[in-house]
Amino acid sequence: METERNEADRRRRRSQLLLKQSFAELMREKGFTAMTIQDITDRADVHRGTFYAHFPDKFALLEQSIRDKFRQILERELPPDAGWNPEHLLMLVRIVLDHVRSLYGRCSPIDTVNPLFESSVRDELAELLQLWLQKLRADQADWTIHVDTMALMTSWSIFGAAVQWSKSYEDISVDEMTHRVVAVLTEGAGRFANNDKKM
Structure with missing residues (x-):
């Protein structure tokens, strides 16, 4: 049980890190207004649902x-x-x-x-x-x-x-x-x- 929880926490931290890194790259390339959530999830290689599990927008x-x-x-x-x-x-x-x-x-x-x-x-x-x-x-x-x-x-x-x-x-x-x-x-x-x- 503890191992499963640790693994879930690790995956959650990794997904959040990927989203933040993708966001930072897109900010430099496109700017905040032009980027979309789809751009962020595509760059991070995660599903849109993963994005919404971490951030509302x-x-x-x-x-x-x-x-x-x-x-x-x-x-x-x-x-x-x-x-x-x-x-x-x-x-x-x-x-x-x-x-x-x-x-x-x-x-x-x-x-x-x-x-x-x-x-x-x-x-x-x-x-x-x-x-x-x-x-x-x-x-x-x-x-x-x-x-x-x-x-x-x-x-x-x-x-x-x-x-x-x-x-x-x-x-x-x-x-x-x-x-x-x-x-x-x-x-x-x-x-x-x-x-x-x-x-």
């Missing part, structure tokens, strides 16, 4: 591919023990800035890929930040901020800054923008609130 496959790629970049660029501290935040923000700029340099603003790219990267970023913040919160019993809210807002802040910078602020270097974003995250509005109380 090609948008879901695109979303998964975007998240996989971004996750691989994070795993490659960040140390295994990365967490919420200035050094690792600098690294993370730099990664996001570079990644967003690389995509916006290749995709038209009206391309259907962009909204999925944005939500996929933001979601993956929020999940990573949630892990970092959960570890941090474990060390600070008096912390009253909800981790999921903090992770969500931080991911939007980093990603939003990256998108705006990649479109509008070419005169600001990636290093300068990285430091600006991290300063907001580590100092934030709290300093303004404290200054307001002193007035």
Whole structure:
């Protein structure tokens, strides 16, 4: 029974890998809009039913591919023990800035890929930040901020800054923008609130 389950899992992983590889090749050759599910299954040499066993449509496959790629970049660029501290935040923000700029340099603003790219990267970023913040919160019993809210807002802040910078602020270097974003995250509005109380 265990052997059969392992074999089924292995076949499932192999089919999913073939579909993702075929999808990546077709993205380079034809682009997302022109490719069909039939193109993907023909290239992967699997039945259409196999595709639908893994993904409801090609948008879901695109979303998964975007998240996989971004996750691989994070795993490659960040140390295994990365967490919420200035050094690792600098690294993370730099990664996001570079990644967003690389995509916006290749995709038209009206391309259907962009909204999925944005939500996929933001979601993956929020999940990573949630892990970092959960570890941090474990060390600070008096912390009253909800981790999921903090992770969500931080991911939007980093990603939003990256998108705006990649479109509008070419005169600001990636290093300068990285430091600006991290300063907001580590100092934030709290300093303004404290200054307001002193007035």
